[in-house]
Amino acid sequence: MNTVTKSASSAASAVIDVRLIPPSQRHGLIFKEFESLAVGAWIELHSDHEPQPLKQQFQAQWPGQFDWETLEAGPQQWRLRIARRPAAKSCCGCCSGAN
Template identity: 50%
Template sequence: MSHTSAPAALDIRTLAPRERHPLIFSTFSQLRAGQAMELINDHDPQPLHHQFQAEWPGKFSWAYLEQGPATWRVAITRLASAHSDGQCCGSCGGA
């Protein structure tokens, strides 16, 4: 698994709320396995975490770097899938 020296910082505090999640998911989808992005927000992004769990189950890790009260920073790392590691969990029949 390759790691970047520093995660890409995504400061969404000045964006309109409707623009935040699409930008976050677009940025995340461009990461390679092992790469991380650092999300900087003005509140706890728990709803975003739940959305990641629904849309990217088992494909990311979530680690708080700072937990308020004014600034919240989260490292979101894209995980390698079992297939990209040459392993199979068996649930898809090897597809």
């Protein structure tokens, strides 16, 4: 069974229906798909619950490098779009981050 549907569109990478994936494999698959995204591309995620823990993991692992858009907010189904942003340029620390 294919749980990730690839899109022909250059902007979209995949639609992932996590309801079809064993819970222990869900976040790993989503992270792998996100890491393979080009800047500006996105994943559409379908779930039977609000994926708040997943969002917290994204905030910890990729701060400022993704957009999280809720397309449908339950109560039976949640649909999200997670888009890849360019990585923020890091400062050398010489000026406390000021320009």
